[in-house]
Amino acid sequence: MDNIVEVHNVGMNYQSPNGEITALKDISFSVKEGEFVSIVGPSGCGKSTLLSIISGLISSTSGTVKISGEKVIGTSRKIGYMLQKDHLFNWRTIYQNVMLGLEIRKAVTPEAKERANELLKTYGLFEFKSKYPNQLSGGMRQRVALIRTLVTDPQILLLDEAFSALDYQTRLVVNEDIYTIIKKENKTALLVTHDIGESISMADRVVLLSKRPGTIKEIYEIKFDIDKRTPLSSRDAPEFRHFFQKIWKGLDVHV
Numbered sequence: 001m002d003n004i005v006e007v008h009n010v011g012m013n014y015q016s017p018n019g020e021i022t023a024l025k026d027i028s029f030s031v032k033e034g035e036f037v038s039i040v041g042p043s044g045c046g047k048s049t050l051l052s053i054i055s056g057l058i059s060s061t062s063g064t065v066k067i068s069g070e071k072v073i074g075t076s077r078k079i080g081y082m083l084q085k086d087h088l089f090n091w092r093t094i095y096q097n098v099m100l101g102l103e104i105r106k107a108v109t110p111e112a113k114e115r116a117n118e119l120l121k122t123y124g125l126f127e128f129k130s131k132y133p134n135q136l137s138g139g140m141r142q143r144v145a146l147i148r149t150l151v152t153d154p155q156i157l158l159l160d161e162a163f164s165a166l167d168y169q170t171r172l173v174v175n176e177d178i179y180t181i182i183k184k185e186n187k188t189a190l191l192v193t194h195d196i197g198e199s200i201s202m203a204d205r206v207v208l209l210s211k212r213p214g215t216i217k218e219i220y221e222i223k224f225d226i227d228k229r230t231p232l233s234s235r236d237a238p239e240f241r242h243f244f245q246k247i248w249k250g251l252d253v254h255v
């Protein structure tokens, strides 16, 4: 499999009123097509900064990022970005929310409309298309946010703490849901989370960042000896605890 994302010696300094802040230092890793990679690390270590650099929203102070072999110099249609808040507009219906990205790109074609309807049907939201976001549960809203991202057909999904606002039970269900959708749609995914369990349950690899300035502390290969892997079945697998303890130790949280 080919590398779809290549991060090479990336560093990031922010200018602030109190001087320069080094957010990231010498970050290198790559992601293969179809792979699911989680990024964990303490709060403020530069996780969001790293995703923003990969997305092309901000540029790094040093190093390069390549997507499918091409150097990132700005935002790209190959990338879909999903954040902690679902950012649905309460005055737009579910369908109008799903179509927002296409409207902004002036890409509302009959094919795109059909794709939106197909996605809504496949993922159980078609009958809610005329409802408004505040009529839906948190989990459903997050699914709408994912469909809005998928409708523009990105190859890579960047998820920044996308599930952190949900309560624990809902989060488990939404993890399962979103994982299944991402795999079915054949997407490559990069998930930033501060939740070790969530990072293991979804990923093929976990990248652990050190506290600021964020550097790569360790990369863990996550493999389970189960037939049909999903986040929930991973959590049940005997290996889960072993990965959890390794990453917990690596994170080195002082209690």
Ligand code: ADP
Binding pocket: 014, 015, 016, 021, 023, 041, 042, 043, 044, 045, 046, 047, 048, 049, 050, 212
């Ligand atoms: P994380 O997502 O891991 O919590 P961030 O990437 O948001 O971390 O931030 C990393 C560090 O960079 C933090 O110390 C934060 O205060 C700082 N930072 C982030 N964005 C900016 C900015 N626009 N200007 C100055 N400092 C910033």
Ligand code: MG
Binding pocket: 047, 048, 049
């Ligand atoms: Mg963050």
